Amino acid sequence: xxxxxxxxxxxxxxxxxxxxxxxxxxxxxxxxxxxxxxxxxxxxxxxxxxxxxxxxxxxxxxxxxxxxxxxxxxxxxxxxxxxxxxxxxxxxxxxxxxxxxxxxxxxxxxxxxxxxxxxxxxxxxxxxxxxxxxxxxxxxxxxxxxxxxxxxxxxxxxxxxxxxxxxxxxxxxxxxxxxxxxxxxxxxxxxxxxxxxxxxxxxxxx
Amino acid sequence: xxxxxxxxxxxxxxxxxxxxxxxxxxxxxxxxxxxxxxxxxxxxxxxxxxxxxxxxxxxxxxxxxxxxxxxxxxxxxxxxxxxxxxxxxxxxxxxxxxxxxxxxxxxxxxxxxxxxxxxxxxxxxxxxxxxxxxxxxxxxxxxxxxxxxxxxxxxxxxxxxxxxxxxxxxxxxxxxxxxxxxxxxxxxxxxxxxxxxxxxxxxxxxxxxxxxx
Numbered sequence: 090x091x092x093x094x095x096x097x098x099x100x101x102x103x104x105x106x107x108x109x110x111x112x113x114x115x116x117x118x119x120x121x122x123x124x125x126x127x128x129x130x131x132x133x134x135x136x137x138x139x140x141x142x143x144x145x146x147x148x149x150x151x152x153x154x155x156x157x158x159x160x161x162x163x164x165x166x167x168x169x170x171x172x173x174x175x176x177x178x179x180x181x182x183x184x185x186x187x188x189x190x191x192x193x194x195x196x197x198x199x200x201x202x203x204x205x206x207x208x209x210x211x212x213x214x215x216x217x218x219x220x221x222x223x224x225x226x227x228x229x230x231x232x233x234x235x236x237x238x239x240x241x242x243x244x245x246x247x248x249x250x251x252x253x254x255x256x257x258x259x260x261x262x263x264x265x266x267x268x269x270x271x272x273x274x275x276x277x278x279x280x281x282x283x284x285x286x287x288x289x290x291x292x293x294x295x
Numbered sequence: 296x297x298x299x300x301x302x303x304x305x306x307x308x309x310x311x312x313x314x315x316x317x318x319x320x321x322x323x324x325x326x327x328x329x330x331x332x333x334x335x336x337x338x339x340x341x342x343x344x345x346x347x348x349x350x351x352x353x354x355x356x357x358x359x360x361x362x363x364x365x366x367x368x369x370x371x372x373x374x375x376x377x378x379x380x381x382x383x384x385x386x387x388x389x390x391x392x393x394x395x396x397x398x399x400x401x402x403x404x405x406x407x408x409x410x411x412x413x414x415x416x417x418x419x420x421x422x423x424x425x426x427x428x429x430x431x432x433x434x435x436x437x438x439x440x441x442x443x444x445x446x447x448x449x450x451x452x453x454x455x456x457x458x459x460x461x462x463x464x465x466x467x468x469x470x471x472x473x474x475x476x477x478x479x480x481x482x483x484x485x486x487x488x489x490x491x492x493x494x495x496x497x498x499x500x501x502x503x504x505x506x507x508x
Binding site for chain 2: 096100106110124177182188189219223224234235237238239241244245246247248251255256259268275284287
């Protein structure tokens with residue numbers, strides 16, 4: 090690039106995160122929508138990292154504790170997320186096993202790893218691959234809420250299946266931990282600011 | 296489109312910065328139906344539609360009607376060994392409450408019913424006021440709440456969850472879909488159409504214009 094790109098920051102303007110208005114970077118509140126205004130999301134790296142660590146810790150009980158308890162006649166079976174996937178494979182329902190495995194194992198885990206990587210790349214000040222990293226960030230932001238599928242599946246099965254003593258499905262403690270993982274990692278994605286990566290690239294070019 | 300504007304003659308009120316990479320664009324030059332994307336990182340910026348409010352009003356009112364329907368009839372029934380159990384949509388949350396998980400019950404209810412309903416009512420009030428060009432001091436907080444809440448609605452996620460549960464138990468027993476199931480399916484589509492028809496930047500430009508007039 091021959092000349093410096095015209096960013097809002099380079100013109101002394103900040104962009105309102107809520108209504109996208111351009112305003113003088115000295116203002117504390119957006120005059121159009123009233124939201125708090127910042128040039129960049131405040132303490133982006135620290136907040137994202139703190140939330141990521143929280144989500145990673147919650148991920149342990151989410152996988153160890155039972156997510157669902159099936160009471161069939163006199164015996165009751167507790168199943169974890171991974172246990173449910175293994176059971177589905179043994180029963181021969183590969184496609185559903187794949188959906189559950191992707192939504193409840195791969196998405197939350199890869200989202201955490203991606204955000205950890207992005208934080209590390211900003212910390213190291215990697216100048217290249219900004220465009221790809223922005224895409225990866227937006228993908229992580231987009232898929233975040235899809236991990237709630239498993240929690241909803243449990244909620245639906247619990248509400249639907251209650252045949253007196255014959256067959257009853259109860260929610261396990263992991264549902265709470267898992268819902269918390271999803272919410273905390275959504276907040277982590279929201280507190281990360283991709284513009285910092287572009288700032289670093291422009292500083293490098295200058 | 297290619298609208299990087301360097302010269303200072305442009306009013307900042309006609310411009311916006313890409314939320315991903317901060318590059319500035321003039322969006323006042325958009326014609327009806329034109330989409331603006333960031334030229335540097337390809338992020339979607341805004342779409343200008345002259346009849347945006349009509350679309351939003353139509354989708355929003357239809358979505359609200361289907362949501363009310365989805366809450367008032369049986370959602371699914373489960374039959375096995377001569378026994379039958381039926382669930383309604385609010386029961387997905389209420390049953391969790393019964394198992395001593397009030398927090399989770401609250402979250403599920405919020406994500407699939409309460410927040411979407413609240414967003415729709417707020418959109419209806421906002422677009423109604425914009426359409427009738429009625430000044431109101433509530434326009435600003437209403438608009439702010441709509442866009443704050445949007446990332447916390449999980450209507451489409453829940454519907455995929457319903458499909459997954461269906462497939463999961465289809466082998467165990469007979470599952471019958473009720474009126475609410477179909478109503479919620481239509482509602483999910485209408486809800487996505489309503490919220491995506493309301494463009495963030497254009498909506499706030501309309502609010503600003505109305506407040507200045």
